[in-house]
Amino acid sequence: MQRLVEPAEIQNRVRTLGQQLSQTYHDQPLTVLGVLTGSMLFMADLVREITVPHRMGVVHASSYRGKSTVGGELRVGMDLLPDIRGRDVLVIDDIFDTGRTLERLVQALDAYHPRSIKTAVLLLKEGRSMVSFNPDYFCFRIPDVFVIGYGLDYNDDYRHLPFIGSLEPHEI
Numbered sequence: 210m211q212r213l214v215e216p217a218e219i220q221n222r223v224r225t226l227g228q229q230l231s232q233t234y235h236d237q238p239l240t241v242l243g244v245l246t247g248s249m250l251f252m253a254d255l256v257r258e259i260t261v262p263h264r265m266g267v268v269h270a271s272s273y274r275g276k277s278t279v280g281g282e283l284r285v286g287m288d289l290l291p292d293i294r295g296r297d298v299l300v301i302d303d304i305f306d307t308g309r310t311l312e313r314l315v316q317a318l319d320a321y322h323p324r325s326i327k328t329a330v331l332l333l334k335e336g337r338s339m340v341s342f343n344p345d346y347f348c349f350r351i352p353d354v355f356v357i358g359y360g361l362d363y364n365d366d367y368r369h370l371p372f373i374g375s376l377e378p379h380e381i
């Protein structure tokens with residue numbers, strides 16, 4: 210395993226993003242919506258750096274990869290979605306890879322009549338997008354390698370690691 214982003218770098222960048230969001234969403238009905246499971250650590254740290262009042266919620270998305278590193282069938286679950294009518298929604302995910310997860314979620318959330326929807330991801334993987342939009346905010350741009358840690362998993366392992374690492378081809 211190779212270490213790509215250290216905890217202190219994550220903390221600095223998340224703090225800066227939190228400050229930026231605090232200005233952007235000042236006096237607005239913000240709901241920060243985390244995409245389970247990968248966004249848990251990022252979301253927990255980010256909301257503590259957003260100094261304006263806001264609500265938190267979660268939705269679920271998974272692409273059933275298991276031991277594969279490429280996405281399979283995409284499933285989204287809205288069971289836990291709080292009321293977002295008239296609210297400014299910021300969707301938080303761990304990584305923007307092909308972009309299909311966020312594309313699908315934004316489309317699905319639109320039906321609940323939020324006032325606005327923006328997206329923020331921890332990682333933006335280079336040269337992988339298959340959709341026509343970019344996330345509104347991202348913390349780190351990374352090369353096209355398979356990463357784990359700080360919420361990201363390989364076959365459900367490694368999510369708890371406080372840093373972001375990449376797995377070598379022989380490890381996956």
Ligand code: IMP
Nearest residue numbers: 247305306307308309310355356361362
């Ligand atoms: P997308 O729909 O292709 O943008 O993929 C987004 C989802 O795929 C993320 O929320 C992750 O769960 C997963 N994913 C994509 N790339 C990686 C990676 O390098 N490591 C771990 N999970 C990944």
Ligand code: MG
Nearest residue numbers: 245246247303
């Ligand atoms: Mg995920």
